[in-house]
Amino acid sequence: MPMDFKDTLVIAISSTALFDLAESHRIYMESGVNSYAQYQIDHEDELLKPGAAFGLVRKLLALNEGAEDKPRVEVILLSRNSADTGLRVFNSIENHRLHITRAAFTSGNSPYLYAEAFGAHLFLSTNPVDVTQAIEAGIAAATIVAPTQAGNESDIIKFAFDGDAVLFSDESEQIFQSGGLEEFTKHEKASAQKPLEGGPFKNFLAALHKLQKEFGTEDCPIRTALVTARSAPAHERVIRTLRYWDIRIDEALFLGGMDKTKFLKAFGADVFFDDQEGHIERAREHIASGHVPNGVINKK
The missing domain is CATH 3.40.50.1000 (HAD superfamily/HAD-like)
Structure with missing residues (x-):
């Protein structure tokens, strides 16, 4: 039987919202997609630092502790990377011990359509165009920005x-x-x-x-x-x-x-x-x- 996410809170998140990819984005803007792709491959074993939504995602995934039968929260990665350049992102997910196993890599195309396909209740991205398209499709979405100071440290x-x-x-x-x-x-x-x-x-x-x-x-x-x-x-x-x-x-x-x-x-x-x-x-x-x-x- 195909798996579904009934009774599960589903969050879709872009790689740039989950991790700090500012340096990668700078290379893309200054040198183009080929230089960007090579940079990601050359650094795919280098751990990415947390991005704007990292803390929120980690807290949400912690809600699955004790939920043995079915996860309470499912986080889906939606990325404009290709599968090849996205390997660095998945390596960082593993190193940060985030239980994220599902993803869509779209090689430059807007990934918002997959938010609906996965049944996402929320889509978080740093790309305003993707967010606007998601909102117009009836999906809760927001362009997320990181705080300039440390936020809520409690488990709530x-x-x-x-x-x-x-x-x-x-x-x-x-x-x-x-x-x-x-x-x-x-x-x-x-x-x-x-x-x-x-x-x-x-x-x-x-x-x-x-x-x-x-x-x-x-x-x-x-x-x-x-x-x-x-x-x-x-x-x-x-x-x-x-x-x-x-x-x-x-x-x-x-x-x-x-x-x-x-x-x-x-x-x-x-x-x-x-x-x-x-x-x-x-x-x-x-x-x-x-x-x-x-x-x-x-x-x-």
């Missing part, structure tokens, strides 16, 4: 999400952009009983919630937080939407336009997902952050 994995255009559709954000705060507040108050449509990260949050229920609330190794610029009375629609979806969120921060950075640091997020690049740039001072190229903000 903490995910922080923006609301509009990430967990939820950008319906309300469109009203805010066209009519301002007053129109936005009026619309959200009038629509408080109407659940928001799901955004690109709804299914990923649902998959996390399903995994959380395996552990229970007392000793769960995963925590989630909504970190949004919304405030009262626009908070009610968000709360009712999550209730309608039957999805638990552990912490909800309604900041009313305040800078999110200090709150993300206080939460101790391992990664933060937001649709606005300005928020990502500030947050990366402390935590890994993923830009979600979705919604009216990213169409300007």
Whole structure:
């Protein structure tokens, strides 16, 4: 019987998000693909250093400890390398003792299509074009950047999400952009009983919630937080939407336009997902952050 990943959280990740390939990329940009390929072959026994998502991936894979029958988390490598040049990546995976056994090497083509084929709930990459294509295909995806300082060292994995255009559709954000705060507040108050449509990260949050229920609330190794610029009375629609979806969120921060950075640091997020690049740039001072190229903000 063919294997499937039913009831497993599936994360697809690019080689450049998992490892630091800055030097390799420099050679590619300066000298072309042939020099890049030869460089990778010449250095294939040289251990690659961790990249922006390395810590998150290691924590997620640790959730499989004690899961003897079926892994709770499956990490898939999706790479623009060829199989030949990708040998260095797999050697580094083995040396770092990461249990990643499945991969797609596309020799320069965008690998996002394989994220859907593998049933990935999330695709992390450093290539904005691949991420945008994945978002347009309905896959939760983000362009991840590394933090400038060391992040959360605890064993608990903490995910922080923006609301509009990430967990939820950008319906309300469109009203805010066209009519301002007053129109936005009026619309959200009038629509408080109407659940928001799901955004690109709804299914990923649902998959996390399903995994959380395996552990229970007392000793769960995963925590989630909504970190949004919304405030009262626009908070009610968000709360009712999550209730309608039957999805638990552990912490909800309604900041009313305040800078999110200090709150993300206080939460101790391992990664933060937001649709606005300005928020990502500030947050990366402390935590890994993923830009979600979705919604009216990213169409300007």
